[in-house]
Each structure stands twice: as C-alpha cells, then as structure tokens.
Amino acid sequence: MTNLRKTCEEEPCKVIIPLPEEFDLRVNLGYLERNKNECMYEVENNTITRVIAIGEIQTLVQINVNDKNQMIVHFLAGKPCETTDVIRYIREWFDLDNDLTPFYQMANADPLLKLPVENFWGLRLIGIPDxxxxxxxxxxxxxxxxxxxxxxxxxxxxxxxxxxxxxxxxxxxxxxxxxxxxxxxxxxxxxxxxxxxxxxxxxxxxxxxxxxxxxxxxxxxxxxxxxxxxxxxxxxxxxxxxxxxxxxCLRFPNAFPIDDVGLINAIKTVLTMDRKPSKDEILKLSIPWRNWESYATFYLWRILY
Structure with a gap:
C-alpha cells in the first residue's frame, strides 16, 4: 500500500501514515469524544485505542498524530502488524484518501457552510467501514x-x-x-x-x-x-x-439525508431562522453542494453535536 511505512524492530509494532494537509487531530477527536457512552474506542491524551475487526481477525491498536502530521498506529495485540487490512480500515475510517480542497473552495464561498468550515476545518467525514x-x-x-x-x-x-x-x-x-x-x-x-x-x-x-x-x-x-x-x-x-x-459506510459523496432533523435544525441555527426550513428551501440551498452533499451534511451536524 502506498503512503505507509512499517517499523517492527521494537515492540509494539507501529505503522506511520502521512496525513493530508486538511486534517486536524483536535477537531476529529472532538467528534469522536462527543458522547460518553461511545463504547467502540477510548480517547485519552490525544490517543485513540480500539479493536479493529476485519472478518475473523481482531487487532488492538493505538492511534495518535505527531508534529510532522503523521498518524502513528501502534499494534498492541492480536494480528501481527504485517497486515495492511488494518491500515486500509483506518484510512477508510478517517476518509484519508479524499482530497477536500474542492469542498473547502466551495464551502468558503457558501453562506451556509462558511461558519461550520471555519469552526471545524480539518474534520474528516469519519465513517463506519463495517x-x-x-x-x-x-x-x-x-x-x-x-x-x-x-x-x-x-x-x-x-x-x-x-x-x-x-x-x-x-x-x-x-x-x-x-x-x-x-x-x-x-x-x-x-x-x-x-x-x-x-x-x-x-x-x-x-x-x-x-x-x-x-x-x-x-x-x-x-x-x-x-x-x-x-x-x-x-x-x-x-x-x-x-x-x-x-x-x-459506502462513501457516496452525494448521499444526502435531506429529511434529517439534525440537518434541518443546523440550517435553522446557522441562518438564524425563526422556523424550520422547508424541503424545497433545503434543496435550493444545497445546489452548490453538488457531489459534496455528504460532507456538507456532516459539517452542519457538527454545529449541533
């Protein structure tokens, strides 16, 4: 796999993944820590610890980011570190292979997305690969x-x-x-x-x-x-x-849960409306988001939670 380096001379084994420029650990951890009942991982001292299960293989990893904008993945237990499936999972989880430059260019000029993009620049659409x-x-x-x-x-x-x-x-x-x-x-x-x-x-x-x-x-x-x-x-x-x-999960960029209550309330909040926007209004507002509807929705959700 490209953009991946393994070092296994010392325990625990680790992999280094260079990150895209448009990645901010702080805002991504902010999303991951949004609810105390999250049970699929632990975030402590800017480090994520979780089990990644792929088929019958289960691997416990710790993930953090260094000052060189590299993601460091330590393999703690389970499948040995030579597998690339875990790294593929992590890249998909954080949507690391998606170039967000066009999204930010569009969003910075969009009256609805400008605020969430300013507040959460570097947030990836954190997925659920399974x-x-x-x-x-x-x-x-x-x-x-x-x-x-x-x-x-x-x-x-x-x-x-x-x-x-x-x-x-x-x-x-x-x-x-x-x-x-x-x-x-x-x-x-x-x-x-x-x-x-x-x-x-x-x-x-x-x-x-x-x-x-x-x-x-x-x-x-x-x-x-x-x-x-x-x-x-x-x-x-x-x-x-x-x-x-x-x-x-399937990572369609134009996926758009237009009837979502959170999306509706986020639009109402950003535009300081005294009522909920109609579906026709949302469709009109979302015209510039074409093929970025999923990211637009995710960023608007972060306004509320």
Whole structure:
C-alpha cells in the first residue's frame, strides 16, 4: 500500500501514515469524544485505542498524530502488524484518501457552510467501514435523540459483542452479523429498543449471513440511486437510514439525508431562522453542494453535536 511505512524492530509494532494537509487531530477527536457512552474506542491524551475487526481477525491498536502530521498506529495485540487490512480500515475510517480542497473552495464561498468550515476545518467525514455496524447504527438511531442512540448501542455491543483486554481495560468489538442472525427479538428484550428495531437488526443480520447482502455487492451495483433503492428494499431501512449508510459506510459523496432533523435544525441555527426550513428551501440551498452533499451534511451536524 502506498503512503505507509512499517517499523517492527521494537515492540509494539507501529505503522506511520502521512496525513493530508486538511486534517486536524483536535477537531476529529472532538467528534469522536462527543458522547460518553461511545463504547467502540477510548480517547485519552490525544490517543485513540480500539479493536479493529476485519472478518475473523481482531487487532488492538493505538492511534495518535505527531508534529510532522503523521498518524502513528501502534499494534498492541492480536494480528501481527504485517497486515495492511488494518491500515486500509483506518484510512477508510478517517476518509484519508479524499482530497477536500474542492469542498473547502466551495464551502468558503457558501453562506451556509462558511461558519461550520471555519469552526471545524480539518474534520474528516469519519465513517463506519463495517456495513453491519453502519446499518445497525442507522436503525438504532431512528426517531430518537443521539444520547439514547448511544445508550442503545452500548447495551447492544456489551451484550452481544466480544472484547479484548489490555492493561486491565476492556475494548469492545461490534457484534457480528453471524451471531445476531441466530437470535430472536426475545434475546434482545433486555435492550431498551422497540421490538420492531430488534426485528430489523436481526433481519439485516440474516440477509448478510445468507450472502444476499454485503458491502461488496452494494458497491458492485455502482449507481447511487440503484444502491439507495436496494437498501430501501430492506425491512427497516428507509431513505434516511439508507443515505446515512451511503454517507458513512459506502462513501457516496452525494448521499444526502435531506429529511434529517439534525440537518434541518443546523440550517435553522446557522441562518438564524425563526422556523424550520422547508424541503424545497433545503434543496435550493444545497445546489452548490453538488457531489459534496455528504460532507456538507456532516459539517452542519457538527454545529449541533
């Protein structure tokens, strides 16, 4: 893989990833630390510690950034450091291969995006590379506030996920679709989500376990609208959840959850409106964002949370 250097002479093994100029550790950590119930990683002293699971392989890593604008990835436990899959995951997680120069040029001239770009310059659209995790997070977040969504995710992960221990701390791994596919809604009854959401998540897991649904298959479809339609066919996945997954997992730059409450409230806040903007108004405001709708949405979300 390009832009990657490994040093394994000393333990723990580490990899150095040169970062794009448009990367600011502070604002990215600010996003990652936005909720105390986040259970998929720990941020402490500007260092991220988490397990990255790719298939059956689980690797515990620590990630920080040095003063040379390089991301340093230390491999603490699990799969040896010669794998490039973990680095590929991290690059995708932080969207490091996306040149944001055109986005910033557009946003700096846009009355709606100018403020969020000034406040959060260097923020990447932090993704969810695992499709099952992204779909579950989308379902869990439907029609509830962000704090409650994080609480549900924490309950779900700690009940059905595996974990790795390092220096007397436990690091959680998102439940696999293979495990969830074997459950019934009764098994999820202790988690304070609706029965419908339990059914949706189990149904998604079963589709993935059967091979009918996968990230690879969705990417092979290619066309944005066709992928969106395929996602919406899945029980429990509406336009909002589909576009959320298209943004944060499948990385379509034009994904646009236009009916999102957070997006609507962020626009209202930035423009100091005394009412919520209509869908037609949002469509008009978003004309300059063409092919950057996902980043525009993500930056506007940061105004509120």
């Amino acid at each position: 499709l099952f995790e992204a779909l579950c997070w989308g379902v869990l977040g439907q029609q509830i506030n962000l704090n409650f969504a994080y609480s549900l995710k924490k309950q779900f992960v700690e009940k059905f996920g595996e974990s790795m221990e390092w220096e007397e701390k436990k690091y959680w791994i998102f439940p696999t679709y293979k495990r969830i596919a074997k459950l019934t809604p009764i098994d999820l009854a202790d988690i304070k989500m609706t029965v419908k959401k339990s059914e949706y998540i189990i149904g998604i897991a079963q589709l993935m376990a059967s091979g009918e649904l996968s990230k690879k298959k969705l990417r092979e479809i290619g066309d944005f609208k066709d992928v969106e339609k395929n996602l919406i066919k899945i029980r429990g996945i509406g336009p909002w959840t589909a576009n959320y997954v298209l943004m944060r």
